[in-house]
Amino acid sequence: MIRTQTLLKVVDNSGAKLVKCIKVKKKGGKMSAGVGDIVLVAVQTLRPRYGRRIRLKMNKSEVHHGVIVQTRRLYRNKGGIGQSFSSNSVVLVTPQLKPLGTRISAVLPSRLRGLKWAKLAAMAKKII
Amino acid sequence: MVIKTEVCAFSDTRIYPGHGVRFIRRDGQPITLFSAKCKSLLKQRKKPAKLTWTQAWRRLNKKIKVEEVTRRRTRKTTKLNRAIVGASLEEIKKKRSQKPEVRSAQREAAAKEVKARKAANKAAKGSAAAMKAKPTASKQKGGNTKARGGAKR
Structure with missing residues (x-):
């Protein structure tokens, strides 16, 4: 249930830490996004670099595409146990839908694979 | 199902x-x-x-039976007496049943006997060597004993 103005955690190493959803990219004028949906986000805060000299990929107030990977809302399918996460989080991607980061430091739901995000699932720390 | x-x-x-x-x-x-x-x-x-x-x-609060996880018993190796070369089962048993003091006494006695025998042998050899080279016997003897000690170790 991600809408505009929702704050989202970034779980990859693209450089952003907290982003805000500014548009849900869904057909039919739907307002809320779930796992696997694409949203437009504005970068709020950056991840600290601890003095390391890394080329900045990311700046504040930039607009990027993102894929929602975890939601706090309970997802329930028939014949299984419902699943919910402790935070709403997102992985940043290019407009061509390639991941901006190189690794994901979070547990991702396995249904991302069925939603054409097998690449993200492969990068994940663990899949549940 | x-x-x-x-x-x-x-x-x-x-x-x-x-x-x-x-x-x-x-x-x-x-x-x-x-x-x-x-x-x-x-x-x-x-x-x-x-x-x-x-x-x-x-x-x-002990309202239900708790199934204790029973540890698997490790197999213990059991000792078994068997006859070995030169000592039948009865002989071993007899020796086992003897008191340790008696056994140690026996062992000491046996050791003493062996020592005595060796000493006797040595004496015999020494006398033979002495017979061969009389004047420098004492020096040679000393050297000989040292060499023997080294070889033994």
């Missing part, structure tokens, strides 16, 4: 398919919960051992 069930992390009830919530904690560890009641109490950080309706409380 056996239905695959899971166990609630809070109340230890069995969760059948289509029920329950799997909450994934911040550290990535999934916690399966039976109901919203369990979820709510877990989020309030209540201890299941303090609520009478949970299995944890019942186990603590």
Whole structure:
């Protein structure tokens, strides 16, 4: 249930830490996004670099595409146990839908694979 | 057909398919919960051992039989007496049944006997050597004994 103005955690190493959803990219004028949906986000805060000299990929107030990977809302399918996460989080991607980061430091739901995000699932720390 | 069930992390009830919530904690560890009641109490950080309706409380207060995990017994090697070359079973048993003092005494006696025999041998050899080279016998003897000691070690 991600809408505009929702704050989202970034779980990859693209450089952003907290982003805000500014548009849900869904057909039919739907307002809320779930796992696997694409949203437009504005970068709020950056991840600290601890003095390391890394080329900045990311700046504040930039607009990027993102894929929602975890939601706090309970997802329930028939014949299984419902699943919910402790935070709403997102992985940043290019407009061509390639991941901006190189690794994901979070547990991702396995249904991302069925939603054409097998690449993200492969990068994940663990899949549940 | 056996239905695959899971166990609630809070109340230890069995969760059948289509029920329950799997909450994934911040550290990535999934916690399966039976109901919203369990979820709510877990989020309030209540201890299941303090609520009478949970299995944890019942186990603590000995209301249910606790299946103790029996440790597997490790096989112990049993000692068995068998006849060896030069000593039959009866002989070994006889020696075993003897008192340790008696045995040690016997052993000492045997050792003494061997020593005596060796000494006698040595004496015989020494006399033979002395017979061969009379004037420098004392020097040679000393050297000889030292060499022997080294070889023995």
